[in-house]
Amino acid sequence: MRKSVVLTLSFALCGLAFVVQAETPSQLAAQAKISMSQARKIALQAVPGKVVKQELEKEAGGSGLRYSFDIKAGKDTREVGVDAKTGKLLENSLDNNDAD
Template sequence: MATPRNIISASLLVLGVLVASASAWAFDGQPLAKEAKLSLEQARAAALKQVPGGTIADEELEREPGGSGLRYSFDIKAGKTVREVGVDAKTGAVLENSVESANAD
C-alpha cells in the first residue's frame, strides 16, 4: 500500500526528472555545449553588448563556417529590428552582427 510519504517521494522524483530534462535541452545545440569553451551565459553577455537595450528572442549553438567552426547564434530584438549576432563558442570573438532578413530561417 502506498503511503503519503512514498507518494510524495515518487512525485518529487518525477518532478526532478522533468526539471532536469527541461534544463538539459534549454537551447538548440545543447549537445555541442561540451565542445564550447564559452558558457551560454558568457556568450549571451558578449552578444548583448553588441545590441544595447536588446532582448534575446532566439539562441542556438551550431557548427558554422568561420572562426573555430562552433558558434552561438543569437537573434536579438531591439525595437522593430532583429539582429543576428554570432559569437565564437571557443574564443568569444564576435563573428557576426547583422540585421536579420525577413526571410531568415
C-alpha cells in the same frame, strides 16, 4: 548483379556514416570553451535588446562552433554570432526576415 549489390550497400553505409556523425546539443556544448550565458552577455554588449532566439551550432567561420542570437532591438532584429571557443564576435547583421 553482385557488383550492384555491393555498390548499393557501400552507398547505404556511407549515408549511415553521415547520420552517425551528427552531434547532439550536449556534444556541441562540451566542445565550447565559453558558456551560453557568457556568449549571451557578449552579444548583448554588441546589440542591447531582447534575445528572442539562441542556439549553439556548427557553422563556417571562426572556430567552426558558434552561438547564434536573434536580438530584438527597437523595430529591428539583428543576428549576432559569438565564437563558442574564443568569445569573439563573428556576426552582427540585420535580420528582419521574421518582421510583421
